[in-house]
Amino acid sequence: MAVSMRDFLLTDSDFSKVRALIYQRAGIALGEQKREMVYSRLSRRLRELGMSDFTSYLALLEAQKDSAEWQAFTNALTTNLTAFFREAHHFPLLAEHVRHNTTPVTVWCSAASTGEEPYSIAMTLIEALGSRAGSASVVATDIDTQVLEKAxxxxxxxxxxxxxxxxxxKRFFLKGSGARAGQVRIRPEVAAMVKFHQLNLLETHWGLKEPFDAIFCRNVMIYFDKPTQNKILQRFAPLVKPQGLLFAGHSENFSYASQPFRLRGQTVYQLNESHVRHGKGNT
Incomplete structure (x- = not known):
């Protein structure tokens, strides 16, 4: 679309500032090719706020560091693409990993989006653990509050x-009727296993104390630069049980850096035996 036909002008300076602010706030590294996406998503915020230009909008953010608009800004620039049992080869590996556990199974889904992934994890645990699934749990987090509400x-x-x-x-969903015709709802016993809350992976403290059997961090790291990726991987390690698994996205590779996980299979990593857990509760 030509600039003359647009409602707003996104200057080079504005675009650079957007990139800097979202990197500082969420660790997301936006490339030059994301300019159209930035315009499309943030222009909606300008319209809702009745603002006339990006410069004023960005000045508002910088002037109010604790403004609720920061969450709207982050939500707007977060991409959420998900599906039930996406990257399906991961779920049988999770099932096999936890099948013979004698202690309660816990899994962290660190990019829950609209819920398909954590619910897929919960379904897998029910299938793998049978009657023991009642003690299993899934911690589902995301930086985007809007998708968490949907989830x-x-x-x-x-x-x-x-x-x-x-x-x-049939086993895991209830079919809607009347006003809910054409929709389904996760069955209560599945929903009860999953706890959703907002979490920014760049926060100093995550507030997570559980040693997890597995962490799902799929198609998230692609938005971070290498130093940020490595820092997050180092913080994952104390939160994983011995031999615990880390599931990555299909286009992600963590073998580039010295870190406590080793490649076990296709985009699946395992905590190294030599890595000693430390720093419980401070992550």
Whole structure:
């Protein structure tokens, strides 16, 4: 779209400032090619706030460091692409890893988005653990508060679950009727296993104390630069049980840096035996 037809002008200076602010706030490294995306998503914020230009909007953010608009800014620039049992090869590996556990199983999904991934994890735990699944739990976090609200509702369209086997659909979902026709809801026993809350991976303290059997951090690291990735990996290690697993996205590779995880399979890493857990509760 030509600049003359746009509602607002996104100057080079404005775009540079957007990139700097989202990196500082969320660790997201936006490339030059994201200019159109930035314009499209933030222009909606300008319209909602009745503002006339990006410069004023960015000045508002910088002037009010604790403003609720920071969350809206972050939500706008966060990409959420997900599906039930996406990257399906990970879930049988998780099932095998926890199947013979004698202690309660806990898994952290660090980019929960609209809920499909943590609910897929919960379903996998139910299938793998049987009667012991009642003591299992999934901690589901995301930086975006809007998608977490959607996730917590547990309501999806039939299209969103259309690729699930009929057996899973019947076992784990309730079919809507009346005003909810064409929708499904996660069954209460599945929803009860998943606890959602907002978390920014760049925060100094995550407030997580559990040693997890596995951490899912899939298709998140691609938005961070290498130093940020390495820092997060180092912080994951104390939160993983011995031999615990770390699941990455299909386009992510953590083998570039010296870190406590070793590659076990396709985008699956395992905590090194030589790594000693430390710093409990401070992560």
């Amino acid at each position: 917590a509702s547990g309501i999806y369209t039939m299209e969103q679950v259309s690729k699930l086997p009929l057996e899973r659909l």
